[in-house]
Amino acid sequence: MGEKSMGLSLKEGLLKEREAFVCHKEKNGGAGFKCDSESVSGAVSQRACVYCGARVVLNPITDAYHIVHGPIGCASYTWDIRGSLSSGEEIYRNSFSTDLLEKDVIFGGEKKLAGAIDEIVEKHHPKVIFVYSTCIVGVIGDDVDAVCRMAEKKHSIRVIPVRSPGFAGHKSMGYKAACNALIELMGEEKSTEEKIEGINFLGDFNLAGEIWIISEYLKKLGINVVAKITGDGKCEEIMKAKRASLNIVQCAGSMNYLAKRMEELYDVPFIKVSFFGIEDTKLSLLRIADCFNDPQIRLRAERLLDDEINSVIKELNYYRERLKGKKAAIYVGGGFKAISLIKQLRDLGVETVLVGTQTGKKDEYDEIRMLSNEGTVILDDSNPFELEKFIKEKGADLLIGGVKERPLAYKLGVGFCDHNHERKHPLSGFEGALNFAKEIDLTVNSPVWSYIR
Template identity: 40%
Template sequence: MSNPITDAAHLIHGPIACAGNSWDNRGALSTGSQLYRRGFTTDLGENDVVYGGEEKLYQAILEISAKHRPQAIFVYSTCVSALIGDDLAGVCARAQKKVSLPVIPVDAPGFLGDKNIGNRIAGETLWQRVIGSKNAGAPKIPRSINLIGEYNIAGDLGGILPDLTKLGIKLQTAITGDARYADLTQAHRAALNVLVCSKSLTNLACSLQQQWQTPYIEASFYGIEDTSQALRNIARGLGDRGLSGRTEEYIRRQEKETRQAIAPYRERLQGKRAVLFTGGVKTWSMVSALTELGITILAGGTQNSTPADFERMKARLDPAARIIEDTSAVGFLTLIREKKPDLLVAGGKIKYLAHKMRLPFLDINHGRKRPYAGYPGMITLAEAIARTVFSPVWDLSRRPYPPARGGEGGNENVV
């Protein structure tokens, strides 16, 4: 979760495979430093397991500081370094005195749990060691917000920031999309926290509310209606009547322009049917986005979502839509054969199964390459869905195989 802090170095204290499995697996983009995309590791080997890897870690921190001059160094424990008992916090404290920059341990070995456990630990680390570490007594910045749980996947912030800027709302920092370390240290000065991904960082929003008296709201920037509601709620949360009035006028203009832009896509997609399987805020917000394009959702399911996200999804789905309970490959194959959807919207784990079924597939999770947030993101989403559904490759892939050369017939496509 901390990885998109772009001007910091992120050091994995463990075997090389731990760095390889964690490096660049979330498509978070940066408008500035690209240091966060470098993969740093102590590359623990068998001898380190026997004799300990603390000295190796200490030397790695010194080397990174000298060669790359980061604003901070985050050091992540792994299953191996935790099991052999390396004192991560002690080494970081010793190294920090030498390099004169923040060296921050993140004690989140993989055996503690799934990805969201790691997200929560990272959020607690930011709260305890980073946020408020500078200008702790400084006043709140008027009309300023933090976006919590926004990772700038494929550049999503580019669809949100222009709206905030035009309305006079300052983004103090996104936690942690396209984030700078110095901005994070003063995240406590924001007047409002906007929680985008409740599954991963509700604990951070609650901690900031308790310690810094910063209220928080939940919001989604996927789809026209949800983006408008997010801007409306931000204006209300900041308690500025003039801002609320300007926001309503702005929303009316943006909705009109966006609906005009997606009209040709909606006309083509009207009546198409989809299966939706995603997680977090997209669990429910993508229901609205697809519906706005005239697409009927035949079935919906969630992964890595809170019970509240799940209930919101159910409330937005048509009562006739099926709730996906069997998420195995066999379960999805059965669902696709029964429902015969025109499109599967899900994460990358389902992509190859969809391709084997000759079914149009749109990646909606962190592996995607296009931004879908905000009003511009809705236009991009409409274009991407239309391009996917109407690609000629699907008709070609469903045809019978051509006869083998010299043979009497071909193999039928049995899928």
């Protein structure tokens, strides 16, 4: 990976401390690309905080209660502004907060937290409560673990601390904190009960009902879903997850740690999958089928793939013609999604000219580099200045990102596709692949651009 390509000065205008995080894909480029590190101070990173990462993972559990131990502002980060759906209870859409004020910062907030737990138990009779530590709690040193232990003894329910003060790292550390809380919910001891012939679905948060789409595919294959972790998940099924025969991991960034811990503690093997795009959905379903060593499951998978691909191929070909030659920039949370998006865009005839993530790992960036065309800008933990600079330099027609990238796309006068948690339409599976192609076509080929430009 080198510094220059196609006559562009890659590092011009960048903060010196950020130079190692940005590169061009080149045939004979050297190593040295930096990722999975703390954000550079003053760079206005697009990353979220530790607490945010923990909420992303735990909040979709539909029958759990969530107490934010901190100022009221942190509680504004709730699932009600996101696209995760439930087939049962809706309590997860609410946040409860201890609303720490100045006097609590001075004298401590442990009594306030204990009182909040008592009140929720009295009014709502929860099965499980997660208690999130925020930045201010990390500063004043409240013993949240001790308060949770006392509450468990007092009320005979699970009260689980989530160690997520925002300044303790970045979003990936929040994922890890949430996964540790899930292990605490399951219990570290190995189950003595008989294994369940079925899978746990890790790392899908049921945005716009996507977990239901994939679960339906698995049902047609004859594969039982033991636990959904965490989209449309329930505390009771998550507590049984250690008895499953296989974990499939959709969002590696948030759930790879949990999958490895479950393999160590409970002997549950795992495979990584992705249901974004025709290619990865097909490969993932076949890999899952092969894990069961059952010719009938493999046969059902092949028939399902034939039926589903045939149902969308005609419309996809229509969009391929309309999108051929367009250029896209990708900036998403995890590397697994970026990899699938590069493949999906390539299938539609769209060239990826910029790709970056908030929390990608080295092995993911190695695969991104392998998939990318020469001259593609690859960057980690970017900021608005860098994204604007390279979108303009590479002549992208489209930016695929999340809510924080949307204003930037509109400012630059390029199309935008929301591939984050706020969206209300599914992008997973074969149905999602068609929705993605439609959305790309609608935004890239909109007549509005001829007036703006």
